[in-house]
Amino acid sequence: MRESVPHLVVTGGCSCGCPSFNVRDARFPQQPHHLGHYANGWTLDRSFGFALWTGPDNRPISVDVETPPEWTEADGLPEPPSVLVSSPCEG
Numbered sequence: 001m002r003e004s005v006p007h008l009v010v011t012g013g014c015s016c017g018c019p020s021f022n023v024r025d026a027r028f029p030q031q032p033h034h035l036g037h038y039a040n041g042w043t044l045d046r047s048f049g050f051a052l053w054t055g056p057d058n059r060p061i062s063v064d065v066e067t068p069p070e071w072t073e074a075d076g077l078p079e080p081p082s083v084l085v086s087s088p089c090e091g
Helices: 002-007
Strands: 008-013 021-025 036-043 049-054 060-066 083-085
Antiparallel strands (some): 036 083
């Protein structure tokens, strides 16, 4: 997982218009979109939530972003240093 992070590229966004997005490690072929939950994150004020998903090869594949109800795309996303991340999920 950790070795993939510097090589991640965004491969698309959610079709509903939310800020969730898909990623892949550019060193490897695209994985099938079968998700396994890896970890959660949230901002310090808990206004944004995140879920990191891995594909069948245990590399990152998707990031779900939960926004406050009043959020619009023009508001942007929080800066990475403001995000706390949980330990990887067991399983």
